[in-house]
Amino acid sequence: MTDTTVSRATFDDVMVPNYNPPAIIPVRGQGSRLWDQQDREYIDFAGGIAVNVLGHRHPALLQALTDQADKVWHLSNVYTNEPVLQLARKLTDSTFAEQVFFCNSGAEANEAAFKLARKYAHDRVGPHKHEIIAFNQAFHGRTLFTVSVGGQAKYREGFEPVPAGIGHVPYNDIEALRAAMSERTCAVVMEPIQGEGGVIPADPDFARALRELCDEHDALLIFDEVQTGVGRTGSLFAYMDMGVTPDILTSAKGLGGGFPIGAMLTRRDIAASFNVGSHGTTYGGNPLGCAVARAVLDTVDDPALLAGVRHKQQLFVEQLEAINNRHHCFSDIRSAGLLIGAELIESLHGQAPRVLAAARELGLMLLVAGPNVLRMTPSLIIPDQDIVQGMARLEQAIAAALKVEQAS
Template sequence: MEVNRALFDDVMVPNYAPPEVIPVRGKGSRVWDQEGREFIDFAGGIAVSCLGHCHPAPVRALQEQSERVWHLANVMTNEPALRLAKKLTDATFAERVYFANSGTEANEAALKLARRWAFNEYGEDKSDIISFERSFHGRTFFAVSVGGQKVYSDGFGPKPGAIHHAVYNDLASLEAVISDKTCAVMMEPLQGEGGIIDADPEFIRGVRQLCDKHNALLIFDEVQTGVGRTGHLYAYMDSGVTPDILTTAKALGAGFPIGAMLTTAAIASHLKPGTHGSTYGGNPLACAVAEATFDTVNDLTLLAGVRKRHDLFKAGLASINARYGIFKEVRGKGLLIGAELVDEHAGRAKEILQAAMSEGLLCLVAGANVVRFTPSLLIPEADIEEGLNRFEAAIDKLFGQVAKAG
């Protein structure tokens, strides 16, 4: 059987449109495709491959656990899940953990828990959920309806009710829709898919205060920002605000599928046996890999290194922009960075992504106007420099003549 891009069109549902490149091997911050071409990876599997490709710690954990026990379902617990849960609770505000397979599932659990908590504590009228425009919380129908991008939720029939959207970084907008009927406000402390938009300190504190005023839970979706991505173990730790529920996934497994919902003992008590579940959630293989990943990332030296790498990226992108003038703003925290295009080049982010790939660089977009970078937290400084050189080569091919004419 010849395995190539054409086979995708023959056998896969066409909800994705991958490029011709098919990576077959990765090491550190570099990958190689079927033809042996090398790419520097500034995409990190969409903020997932936090330790790069084939880091020895999760590889060793997977190998060792694969010779012990793979799967038990939740009819019983297992040692890797218990160890990982203990480490997560020791390192965060949380006292209880629920394991799932993805960020979407972690968010689904958080939303169901918030509704059940409110129902038990206040009655059926307290069911409203508020999120923010341009937010993204996953693809299950409940989670995608809570997310603030209609392009992902329209066209699938009637949506779940009692869901409202406010404007991110606009406290008055939230104040206008929140009430004593609100059971939860869900937010990303730094919007990822919506364009790499950081929460203003006053805004995030105001959200917490409004939740307290109306007896609503504050849910932080840290699926993308968690596990060191922003230069802190979790982004809430740098915000001055503690949520009631936190969701985490992506980098938690360094590429192995796992998600988790973290909360307090009092709130968690509302998910009694049978109220929610997951066949694969807490899988021993996934938890063993996640434990090794978490142990590696939960290190002050590593986290300081993320913040240093952020400065290198910002300086490099500023230097490129000084020559080509294509970015309106470069923003983000840690190694979650977005470069927004100037109005003149609006809508060309994907074109830049494709040009970068042709130069041997993998990057991402966050909407039509923002180029996104989410590399390994351990990416060598030399790879940052070389990757930015390749990025500039792509920019020069697309915009060089425009820049020179200007």
């Protein structure tokens, strides 16, 4: 039942103002649809920012959660539990990894990866081998360490001094990376596709050269697959299509299908540096989260579902190209599975948030990746008819934005 005693005004009263949500408050969902307090319906192209990989109220996830809720919710890491062991086995059987560390979010997974990379280098070489290299426009989380490794200065401003020993180079620029690496480099971290940075894929030659440089400098290669993993690109993880295997991989977002969970995957020899007591988390690997994540993987890791992701990608791109043919609004359309970015033409730069707001008024939820790129990360099983109907609403929103731009 909708609680009419709370509204958007309540947010301003009781919530820390680090977010600025719109006036609507969604209260229920089903599949790729949501309804707000006033029972208005929305098509969901946002997917909780690449989280709701199976949409809302998927029966397998509901069943896994309710079954586990009737057994045990929390034990802490003083004890292990059956769901965490089953999930770890599923991940190691499905990937390059041999061992897994579980936490609660993508930022925590990356925090663990960066700490492990430094600890591994310290154990094997010494304290001077501690530098982490990342890429401009990258996003790796909001803890002080991960926001420092991320390549967007706006997220670090006001929190200085930030951790030292971190360098940044342009994405897809192998010569810049070659010049930056040295015997001090312990790791390079890369998103296979930059999400927050504008849905920019890694060039395959760049990814292969990156792997070679890491081997040459005895540095670990970390793939941040928080946004690209768990079927998002049409493979279980994006690295599987790249011909490049990382030493450490981080996952979250889609891993729990809406239930908070994160994971860091790595080889056994690297994991050994996280000896007893070196790192930890109270909630990480809790039975509820792990039971749901196991159901997510059991459902997503299916050839038919993953093939469907690629089909739906093609439908999204065709629809966006048709809109562009009619309105000439996009300078580029980029996609990898159901991680899709449509960059607005120069005259519409800065207008992505306005398109977002107009789309919402028309019953469509989507995202931005900066002020110039519309981003779509829907459910991997969104019905084709929802895609077509949502795109019709997006076209209306773009037409409205163009009308405003032409009038100004």
